Structures are given as C-alpha cells and as structure tokens.
Amino acid sequence: DIQMTQSPASLSVSVGETVTITCRASENIYSNLAWYQQKQGKSPQLLVYAATNLADGVPSRFSGSGSGTQYSLKINSLQSEDFGSYYCQHFWGTPWTFGGGTKLEIK
Amino acid sequence: DVQLQESGPGLVKPSQSLSLTCSVTGYSITSGYYWNWIRQFPGNKLEWMGYISYDGSNNYNPSLKNRISITRDTSKNQFFLKLNSVTTEDTATYYCAREKGDGYYVYFDVWGAGTTVTVSS
Numbered sequence: 665d666i667q668m669t670q671s672p673a674s675l676s677v678s679v680g681e682t683v684t685i686t687c688r689a690s691e692n693i694y695s696n697l698a699w700y701q702q703k704q705g706k707s708p709q710l711l712v713y714a715a716t717n718l719a720d721g722v723p724s725r726f727s728g729s730g731s732g733t734q735y736s737l738k739i740n741s742l743q744s745e746d747f748g749s750y751y752c753q754h755f756w757g758t759p760w761t762f763g764g765g766t767k768l769e770i771k
Numbered sequence: 772d773v774q775l776q777e778s779g780p781g782l783v784k785p786s787q788s789l790s791l792t793c794s795v796t797g798y799s800i801t802s803g804y805y806w807n808w809i810r811q812f813p814g815n816k817l818e819w820m821g822y823i824s825y826d827g828s829n830n831y832n833p834s835l836k837n838r839i840s841i842t843r844d845t846s847k848n849q850f851f852l853k854l855n856s857v858t859t860e861d862t863a864t865y866y867c868a869r870e871k872g873d874g875y876y877v878y879f880d881v882w883g884a885g886t887t888v889t890v891s892s
Contacts, residue, residue: 707866753817761819
C-alpha cells in the first residue's frame with residue numbers, strides 16, 4: 665500500500681495568515697492526489713483534485729501544488745471558516761489511502 | 772444535486788455482522804461512477820473500504836480480506852455495506868461517497884453525512 669505522510673499534524677494560526685500543509689507519498693503518485701477539508705462533526709469535503717485543480721465552489725485562496733511524491737496545500741489569508749482538519753488522499757492504485765490529517769486551530 | 776445518506780444500526784455486537792445502507796438521490800448509481808464506503812476511526816484516521824461500480828463490479832481493500840461485501844439495489848438506488856465478524860476495532864463513523872473521474876483523475880466529490888457504529892457487547 666502507498667503510505668501518505670502528512671505534516672504538520674496540527675497548526676495554530678491567526679486569521680489572515682498563510683499556511684502550507686504538506687503530504688508525502690511513499691512512491692510516485694503522478695499527481696493523483698486530492699485534498700479534503702473536514703469540520704468537526706461533518707463529513708470531508710473535496711477541496712482539490714489532481715493535485716492542483718480546485719473543486720467547484722472552493723475559494724481561490726486555496727491552492728494545491730506538487731508532483732511525484734511531494735504535494736502541498738496552501739491557504740492564503742486564512743478566514744475563520746477555514747479552521748478544521750485537512751486530509752490528503754492518493755488515487756494511484758487501490759487501496760486508496762489517506763494522510764493522517766492536519767488540524768488547523770485558531771491562535 | 773446528488774445526495775448520499777447512510778443508515779443502519781448504531782450498535783453491533785462483537786462477532787456479528789455490520790450492515791449499512793447508502794441511499795442516493797439526484798443521480799442513478801447505474802449511470803456512472805463508483806460508489807464507495809469509507810470509515811473514520813476514533814482518532815480520525817480515514818480508511819477506504821471498497822466500492823461498487825456503476826456496472827456492479829467490486830473492489831475491496833485487502834485489509835478487510837473476505838469480511839466485506841458491497842452490493843446494491845438498483846430499483847431503490849441504494850448500495851449496501853456488510854462487514855462480517857466485527858470486533859471493537861470496527862467501531863467508526865462510516866461514510867458513503869461517490870468517486871468521480873474526469874477521464875484520468877478520480878476523487879470523492881460527494882459524501883454522505885456519516886453514521887457512527889459502535890461495536891460493543
């Protein structure tokens with residue numbers, strides 16, 4: 665199975681700051697990567713697919729980048745509604761696996 | 772809009788079977804895409820369990836070996852999860868989700884709200 669290592673596990677930030685979350689795959693996943701946001705008590709919601717494509721309705725302050733085994737999710741000018749948990753997931757051969765998550769908290 | 776909704780017992784005894792239903796509205800599960808089950812353990816780790824495709828074929832996570840079965844009722848536009856011989860390790864929130872593709876890349880674009888299942892005697 666492909667292992668997805670996500671960092672950091674948690675982050676304490678202020679509204680208006682910029683954050684970057686990283687995800688490293690144990691082998692090349694050829695940009696077959698998605699990012700999800702999950703609010704407390706809710707299901708994950710798609711943010712980014714194919715490493716760089718924003719899902720419908722996702723604000724432009726979110727951006728995805730990367731290739732090979734290294735990927736990043738960047739959030740510019742954090743808003744209060746952006747706090748929650750973020751997960752990466754690969755789609756390069758089943759079983760699909762997820763990163764361990766990054767919890768974004770308000771400082 | 773496509774919507775998915777999980778339902779089923781919230782409590783299952785060890786060694787018994789866990790059975791959940793995902794009801795889909797707004798899109799026929801036979802028209803396309805792949806219909807998945809994903810679970811999230813206490814502590815928040817996410818695990819993909821498997822899917823049933825629009826044509827009825829299956830793909831399961833090998834970690835679940837032969838404990839898992841995903842079937843469907845096309846007349847009701849529902850698909851089902853059955854997990855046999857459960858233990859307390861199967862306690863989790865279970866989600867159904869649609870796996871959509873753009874020809875090369877795939878992703879989970881619609882998720883249900885999730886249902887929590889506790890395995891306990």
